[in-house]
Amino acid sequence: MSILVDEKSRIVVQGITGNEGTFHTKQMLEYGTVVAAGVTPGKGGQSVEGVPVFNTIKEAVEAEGVNVSCIFVPPPFAADAIMESAAAGMGVIVCITEGIPTLDMVKGVSFLNRKEAVLIGPNCPGIISPGKTKVGIMPGQIHKPGTIGVISRSGTLTYEVVDQLTGVGLGQSTCIGIGGDPIIGTTFIDHLKRFKDDPETEGVVLIGEIGGSAEEEAAEYIKGEFQKPVIAFIAGQTAPPGKRMGHAGAIISGGKGKAEDKVAALEAAGITVTHNLGRLGETVLEVLGES
Amino acid sequence: MKLHEYQSKELFGRFGIPVPAGKVITAVEDIDEIPKDLKGPPWVVKAQVHAGGRGKGGGVKVVNSLDEMKTASETILNQPLITKQTGSQGTKVYQLLIEEGVEIDRELYLAMVIDRAMARPVMVFSQAGGMEIEEVAESSPELVLKEFIDPDVGWVSYLGRNMVYRLDPLPPPETVRELITIMGRLYNLFMNLDCSLAEINPLVITKDGKVLAIDAKINIDDNALFRQKEMKTLDDPREKDPLELEAEKSKLNYIRLDGNIGAMVNGAGLAMATMDMIKMAGAEPANFLDVGGGANEEMIAKGFEIILGDERVKAILINIFGGILRCDVFARGVLAAAEKNEIQIPIIVRLKGTNVEEGRKILENSNLEFLVAKDMAEAAELVAQQVSG
Numbered sequence: 001m002s003i004l005v006d007e008k009s010r011i012v013v014q015g016i017t018g019n020e021g022t023f024h025t026k027q028m029l030e031y032g033t034v035v036a037a038g039v040t041p042g043k044g045g046q047s048v049e050g051v052p053v054f055n056t057i058k059e060a061v062e063a064e065g066v067n068v069s070c071i072f073v074p075p076p077f078a079a080d081a082i083m084e085s086a087a088a089g090m091g092v093i094v095c096i097t098e099g100i101p102t103l104d105m106v107k108g109v110s111f112l113n114r115k116e117a118v119l120i121g122p123n124c125p126g127i128i129s130p131g132k133t134k135v136g137i138m139p140g141q142i143h144k145p146g147t148i149g150v151i152s153r154s155g156t157l158t159y160e161v162v163d164q165l166t167g168v169g170l171g172q173s174t175c176i177g178i179g180g181d182p183i184i185g186t187t188f189i190d191h192l193k194r195f196k197d198d199p200e201t202e203g204v205v206l207i208g209e210i211g212g213s214a215e216e217e218a219a220e221y222i223k224g225e226f227q228k229p230v231i232a233f234i235a236g237q238t239a240p241p242g243k244r245m246g247h248a249g250a251i252i253s254g255g256k257g258k259a260e261d262k263v264a265a266l267e268a269a270g271i272t273v274t275h276n277l278g279r280l281g282e283t284v285l286e287v288l289g290e291s
Numbered sequence: 292m293k294l295h296e297y298q299s300k301e302l303f304g305r306f307g308i309p310v311p312a313g314k315v316i317t318a319v320e321d322i323d324e325i326p327k328d329l330k331g332p333p334w335v336v337k338a339q340v341h342a343g344g345r346g347k348g349g350g351v352k353v354v355n356s357l358d359e360m361k362t363a364s365e366t367i368l369n370q371p372l373i374t375k376q377t378g379s380q381g382t383k384v385y386q387l388l389i390e391e392g393v394e395i396d397r398e399l400y401l402a403m404v405i406d407r408a409m410a411r412p413v414m415v416f417s418q419a420g421g422m423e424i425e426e427v428a429e430s431s432p433e434l435v436l437k438e439f440i441d442p443d444v445g446w447v448s449y450l451g452r453n454m455v456y457r458l459d460p461l462p463p464p465e466t467v468r469e470l471i472t473i474m475g476r477l478y479n480l481f482m483n484l485d486c487s488l489a490e491i492n493p494l495v496i497t498k499d500g501k502v503l504a505i506d507a508k509i510n511i512d513d514n515a516l517f518r519q520k521e522m523k524t525l526d527d528p529r530e531k532d533p534l535e536l537e538a539e540k541s542k543l544n545y546i547r548l549d550g551n552i553g554a555m556v557n558g559a560g561l562a563m564a565t566m567d568m569i570k571m572a573g574a575e576p577a578n579f580l581d582v583g584g585g586a587n588e589e590m591i592a593k594g595f596e597i598i599l600g601d602e603r604v605k606a607i608l609i610n611i612f613g614g615i616l617r618c619d620v621f622a623r624g625v626l627a628a629a630e631k632n633e634i635q636i637p638i639i640v641r642l643k644g645t646n647v648e649e650g651r652k653i654l655e656n657s658n659l660e661f662l663v664a665k666d667m668a669e670a671a672e673l674v675a676q677q678v679s680g
Contacts, residue, residue, distance in 0.1 A: 023615075076517060101515035102405055103485055109410040110442040137584075139614035139644060154560025156612040160667070163612070163643060180559060182407045209560055212407045235563035238548070238570045239579075242376075246544050246559020246581045248514060249407070254425050259567075276571065277564050278668030 002129030002174045003194040004092050004118060005068055009133050010036040012060045014081045015072035016053055017043045024072065024137050025049050031140040033133045036064040057088040070126065070135050071095040078122060079104035086115040094135045095122035105183040112185065119185025123247065124177035125155040136177065146171015148284065149195040151188050152207035153180055157235060161207055164281030173201040180247030188218035192226055203229040203288050208262055210236035211250045215262040223269035230271045231284050234259045292511045293341040297388045298525050299507035306480040308473055310504050313390035319364045325389055326357055333392030336363040338384040341530050344374030350384065353392065360389065385529060393503060398493035400424055401474065403481045411439045412481065414474055416454040420493035446478035462496060469502045484522060485515030534600050541593045543580065550575025552674055553598035553607040557582050557616055565610045568667065572675040577604045584615045592628035599632060606677040608670060609640045618642045618650030629659050637662060637677060641670040
């Protein structure tokens with residue numbers, strides 16, 4: 001099992017005719033992902049890498065039965081694209097776009113609460129179930145099927161972690177980049193719940209960073225309800241307060257959101273927090289060996 | 292993006308939030324006119340810098356005569372103001388806001404901000420105004436009132452009534468109405484200008500029952516600047532570190548820190564983790580720099596130039612996990628940039644991902660001093676050696 005997406009998922013790429021959309025469609029197809037359609041308003045009837053392009057998600061759903069969308073639409077139009085997919089009945093929406101105005105996402109998330117769709121991102125690398133499907137921009141070749149779930153707010157930091165896990169022989173069940181923005185579609189807890197019910201996942205690696213309180217909330221949930229081993233890494237111990245560290249959501253403000261507070265909350269909940277990123281793979285092996 | 296107090300107050304005026312009458316001056320010579328235009332004494336002379344803590348730092352002075360106004364202005368204008376939020380160098384004050392004095396009866400706090408966990412805008416109100424709101428929230432949380440705004444409905448007055456009618460003592464009915472009206476106007480301002488923060492501390496009730504915003508702080512969502520073109524023109528580049536400003540122009544994500552090991556990384560999370568790693572190795576990071584996935588030779592060269600613009604840097608750590616960004620492409624960019632900038636200091640490189648072997652070979656075969664690490668652990672050791680050696 002994997003969570004949210006698998007080899008049967010039928011993907012529609014929104015913004016498929018743009019540079020990013022075309023490049024990553026090719027990469028996804030090479031990985032074995034079923035990219036069944038693309039949408040760029042005005043370019044319906046064209047074809048990208050053999051994938052038919054439609055003007056609207058509705059048409060793509062009717063023609064190709066797509067149920068997962070991957071969004072490469074620029075920031076001014078991305079929230080609109082998210083809402084279009086949600087309205088058309090997508091089960092999972094993966095929004096790669098960085099730079100969406102926060103108030104657009106406030107509207108978008110409120111709209112999504114009334115729909116079925118699960119939104120991964122925005123400002124994320126996507127979701128991958130190694131060996132089954134890749135919906136996003138992560139390098140497929142560093143992943144390997146296995147039993148570790150990975151939930152992360154980051155992009156390349158996630159790849160670093162995954163590479164180490166693969167290196168020590170620990171494959172991954174599903175890796176989800178939840179995104180680096182202050183307002184995102186899912187939390188650590190949402191995916192921990194899914195991993196809890198996934199018999200294939202034996203342990204979880206949680207990659208957090210400064211800003212917000214998602215890690216503290218996850219710690220509470222794990223303490224009360226999650227039995228499988230969790231190993232965490234928190235980036236940004238050296239981040240100065242008040243500065244946005246790349247990700248819009250990576251900011252210590254009003255004294256809240258510091259890395260050391262997150263580490264303390266996670267450790268208090270019995271979670272192993274790795275401080276040495278170079279040894280993360282080995283640490284996970286050790287923790288799993290003990291359980 | 293931060294706005295100055297005087298800019299925020301001008302915007303408050305546009306949206307119907309009352310502020311004291313005031314004038315911005317950039318030279319002490321401009322002061323002579325002020326008593327004609329502004330009621331007083333007293334007047335208040337206020338340094339216009341983005342950082343908070345101006346009062347305690349000596350950047351806000353109440354004056355009772357033209358002479359006092361001049362003296363206060365001469366002391367503050369064109370000098371660095373050091374507050375607990377500026378760092379030890381302080382921030383140079385280029386403008387002063389001089390306002391008519393106000394007879395304050397009560398100080399309240401009012402702000403609007405986005406609550407991340409609830410994914411909603413929230414109106415925050417407290418009768419403990421004129422203080423550090425974070426301290427009030429710690430020591431007396433019952434004094435900090437919040438009402439979340441439903442994005443599908445927007446501001447409704449009952450949200451204001453829920454908060455204002457908790458004031459103890461309760462002000463007279465006209466003042467209660469005025470406070471609720473101002474909350475609605477703050478909401479309009481926040482939504483229209485794509486704010487991330489709109490704060491009034493203190494929001495004051497004067498001795499004659501008027502409500503005035505004595506301070507004003509507006510931050511605009513950086514992600515919304517593309518559609519807030521007028522707000523963009525209000526940016527003050529003088530408030531920025533010159534290297535950060537240069538990086539911004541080249542679309543590089545660079546933040547200057549205090550240390551001596553420069554860093555260049557692709558990806559914000561990995562960049563933060565790299566900074567942390569440098570510290571754990573016993574050194575101090577000199578900067579945060581995320582070159583992103585689309586880094587080309589030009590951007591890499593610019594990144595080097597900016598890092599080297601900081602004389603404290605004695606070594607550079609490059610940490611790249613190539614996904615879309617190929618390691619050989621990156622290596623060629625680094626080589627070209629290093630040669631162009633005639634780099635004399637050691638460069639530690641950790642490459643991983645697509646075409647990593649080609650990338651490493653390109654660096655190892657060059658005649659520049661690259662220390663190539665095969666993993667994060669080795670990179671950390673090499674950094675530690677730089678510090679001790």
